[in-house]
Amino acid sequence: MTSSSPPGPSMPDPLARPSMFAERFAEALSRSHRSMSWLQHRLVSSGYRVSLSTLSYWRSGRRQPEHQESLEALGEVERLLALDPGFLRDAIGPPRRPGPPTPTIAFDDLIARPDPLVEEALSRLGLGDWTTHFTELSSHVIVEVDEHGSERAVTIRAVLRGRSPHAQRYPFFLFAGETMHGPVEFLPQTGCRVGREIKDHAQGLFVAEVILDKALGPGDTAFIEVSVILAPQRFSGYQQFVARRIAELVIMVQFHPDRLPVSIHSFQHADGHSSTLPYDRAAGTSAHLVLRAFGPGTAGLTWTWSEG
Template identity: 35%
Template sequence: MGGGQDRTRFRGLRRPAEAQLATVLAEALSRRGLTLSETREALAHRGQSVSLATLSYWRSGQRTPEGAVSFDVLDCLDEILHLEPGTLRASVGPGRRLSPGADDYVELTDLVRTGDAAGRALAAMGLEDVEEAVAKEYVMVAVDVDRRGQETRCVVRSRIRALRDGVDRRPLVIDAGEPLREVVTLTGTRGCRTGRTHVDLQAGLLVFEMLLERPLLVGETATFEYEVGLADTSEPETEFVWHCAHRVGEVEVWVRFDPARLPATAEVFTVQADGERRATSVDMDRSTSLVSAVRHFGPGTVGAAWTWPTPSLGTPGM
């Protein structure tokens, strides 16, 4: 997560994206020999505005289009990629279309302008302009995985620098992308406390206001820490990702496993906004955690992925 208006999707709060669109789109791009930047430029010439991050997520399968605006982009992509009309729409599959006019993948700075539900909540809370107020220098995300394979809690430590006088709050937007059965908790543990909240369980949207200990003067820095309580999922988790919506000086994702149940294989990775993915395998025979760290990064994704040993009699949590 990065920038001022932090927006993330926690794994386990959102169903996995369909893989079919990713396959069709990746193959079509490869066949045409187009980069994501060239594709975005071609879309812009046709009056369609979409970020590199969004195209990257569609191509990798991390997200799928879920609104009228996004489906208009798919129709335009059919033309650019020399596909039959409706090919990409059909590849999304059933049950992925939201009400007309909804577009889940706008840039953070456009949330208020486009009428996004999160943008409306931010505006109502007076948080719509905080994006321009700070520079994010550091964020460390630590997530605990128990012996059942469930991600039980996430602790975030962040350092920001004020770009103007009076910075005294930070927003956190959690967009699950589907209805939630319970409220995800957020607790300020050091340097901040939870202020106002906006909760829409049906939309899977939670907006939190984090209040700093005191207003900052321009150039001053503040370090604060908060904890997010994660909801259980039906299956053991195999990935944790943190989306940096904007440039961050340093990002670290630290996934910590119960020593009683360690992954069989694991890797740490980053995905740039243009789709470039870099991954490094980790030997879990000599480690109980995974660390993915990168400097001067964003927009993009930082994360870790793993597989569990084949279940057998006596395996914890099985």
């Protein structure tokens, strides 16, 4: 599960019909009876930095592996899905972006090249230029996992600073990277209300217009809190997208005492560097990550459940 205030405007990649690679990948994933969440977690556990959104792009044909980091991960994907070596890699077509090769980026493609679905949703809400109106100073995220291992709620508390007169409408989104079943509800808690919403269960994309209680002027600040209530669906990690450098990012996952993971790892991707660290289980029923002066990039926590 991923969440963020969305990235700033950029040019979307051209849409294309599903490639041979996308068709092979989608078919192999379906035959394996495994979810993309499972695959992404296994990749992270093996040291490969591939996000749910990237896997979703590969499956749909909106992206294909091109950077060296992605190509290296592809061999592990083939192994995890019990495919012959080269089955997926041999199906990759020519690069879709003209010009010289793009340098490997150290954070998720959703930040560098926002998905057309995200850009369309922001445009429909009239929020495509949100970065000219706000700076996010801090973001504290609380993820609640129930006794069945399902992420049931995500609460984000953010401090915003105005950058222009009358800044009042702020976007918020969740991106699951796969089909979401059941209702998803945005609940304003403090300092705001929720306006228009776009909910695309098939793509796992949910965008809300958050309206501050009071419009901000340049330099003014506001504290807001929004919760998202989710239908039961099991994931094995949470990551936060940060479109611009943020003074403080805190991510905390609260597990049910009757359903604790067997291992937890924290990870971060920013400034051309990546790191993954094991988390001390002695911390009890929760795990957290604190980052200062972070971004743009992605950061989060992943966990492993027992097979029983």
